[in-house]
Amino acid sequence: MIGIVVVSHSPRLAQATVELALEMVGDNPPPIAIAAGAGDGIIGTDATKVAAAIDEISSPDGVLVFMDLGSAVLSATMALEFTSTHGEVRLSDAPFVEGIIAAVVLAAVGASLDEVEREAHGAMDAKRGQLDHSVPGGPVVVSGAGEATADERLVNPDGLHSRPAAAIVKALVGFDAKLTISDLTNGKGPVNAASLIGIMSLGAKEGDVIRISGSGAEAHAAVEALRTLAADGFGELPGS
Numbered sequence: 286m287i288g289i290v291v292v293s294h295s296p297r298l299a300q301a302t303v304e305l306a307l308e309m310v311g312d313n314p315p316p317i318a319i320a321a322g323a324g325d326g327i328i329g330t331d332a333t334k335v336a337a338a339i340d341e342i343s344s345p346d347g348v349l350v351f352m353d354l355g356s357a358v359l360s361a362t363m364a365l366e367f368t369s370t371h372g373e374v375r376l377s378d379a380p381f382v383e384g385i386i387a388a389v390v391l392a393a394v395g396a397s398l399d400e401v402e403r404e405a406h407g408a409m410d411a412k413r414g415q416l417d418h419s420v421p422g423g424p425v426v427v428s429g430a431g432e433a434t435a436d437e438r439l440v441n442p443d444g445l446h447s448r449p450a451a452a453i454v455k456a457l458v459g460f461d462a463k464l465t466i467s468d469l470t471n472g473k474g475p476v477n478a479a480s481l482i483g484i485m486s487l488g489a490k491e492g493d494v495i496r497i498s499g500s501g502a503e504a505h506a507a508v509e510a511l512r513t514l515a516a517d518g519f520g521e522l523p524g525s
Contacts, residue, residue: 286315286316286344286346286392286393286395287315287344287346287347287348287349287392287396287397287398287401288315288316288317288318288339288342288343288344288346288347288348288349289315289316289317289318289342289348289349289350289351289385289388289389289392290317290318290319290320290335290338290339290342290348290349290350290351290361291303291317291318291319291320291321291351291385292320292321292330292335292338292350292351292352292353292357292360292361293319293320293321293322293330293352293353293357293381294321294322294328294329294330294353294354294356294357295321295322295328295353296319296321296322298321298353299319299321299353300319300321302381302382302385302386303317303319303385303389305382305386306385306386306388306389306390307389308448309386309389309390309447309448309451309481310389310390310393310451310455311393311455313393314389314393315389315392315393316342316344317342317389318338318339318341318342319338320334320335320337320338320360320364321334329356330352330356330357330359330360330361331360332360332361332363332364332367333364333367335350335360335361335363335364336364336365336367336368339364339365339368339370339374340368340369340370343368343370343372343374344372345372346372346397346398347372347373347374347375347398348370348372348373348374348375349375349377349388349392349398349401349402349405350374350375350376350377351377351379351381351384351385351388351405352376352377352381353381358376361376362376373398375398375402377402377405377406378406379405379406379408380408380409383408383409383482384405384406384408385405386408386447386481387404387405387407387408387481387482388401388402388404388405390450390451390454390455390481391404391454391480391481393455394454394455394458395458404480404481404482407480407482407483408482410482410483410485410486431462431499431500431501431502431503431504431505432498432499432500432504433498433499433504433505433507433508433509434496434497434498434499434508435496435497435508435509435511435512436469436494436495436496436497437494437495437497437512437515437516438492438493438494438495439489439490439491439492439493439494439495439515440491440515440516440518440522441491441518441519441521441522442491442521443490443491443521444488444489444490444491444493445466445484445485445487445488445489445495446485447481447485448519448521449484449514449519449521450481450484450485451481452514452519452520453466453478453481453484453511453514454478454479454480454481454484456510456511456514457478457479457507457510457511460501460503460506460507460510461501461502461503462499462500462501462502462503462504462506462507462508463477463479463499463500463501463504464477464478464479464497464498464499464500464504464507464508464511465477465478465497465498465499466478466483466484466487466495466496466497466498466511467487467495467496467498468487468488468489468493468494468495468496469493469494469495469496470489470490470492470493470494471487471488471489471493473486473487473488473489474487474496475496475498478497478511495515497511497512497515
């Protein structure tokens with residue numbers, strides 16, 4: 286599992302962002318280290334703190350570093366000269382809050398450093414989609430035998446926001462299938478159902494009809510798992 290380092294001028298900002306991200310992943314989060322503040326209550330960043338954080342969670346799977354403001358980038362860049370790890374370390378250009386949430390969710394299901402970095406990089410797409418800004422859809426690669434499709438009306442009050450999107454990503458772990466989701470009501474999609482950011486970019490609301498499509502050896506089971514999640518309101522209905 287890759288590690289995630291959070292570099293911020295403000296310890297409170299860093300901690301709050303990490304706490305928000307951890308709400309999406311349950312009991313198996315990826316390793317996360319915070320390097321925030323310049324010490325003694327001073328707002329700022331410290332390259333030695335960043336280096337120590339990288340070394341703390343380094344593994345052969347790699348480390349992805351997130352930074353909040355310009356001088357945090359400078360500190361993170363300098364920190365690469367001080368680390369003792371031999372694992373790969375990458376500095377992400379993703380938006381701070383959205384990128385960290387996307388990365389934590391995908392890292393928690395065992396995604397590679399390349400996959401997590403790519404997901405975090407596109408983390409603004411969900412916000413653009415919800416504001417009706419154009420978000421170009423990328424190709425979805427499908428493989429294997431078997432196809433399945435199900436249409437389901439969203440019954441949870443907030444639609445496909447971050448928690449249901451995270452639940453979908455986690456639900457697909459282990460299935461031999463590639464799934465996409467489209468919003469038939471607003472015409473957006475299809476998006477990769479294994480991408481939290483892609484799902485959120487649909488801007489799907491309560492009452493919208495989504496289409497879940499799958500291809501692969503376990504497409505039917507995977508589509509049925511997501512259809513059941515949606516029908517149950519992703520655990521967000523009163524009394525659930």
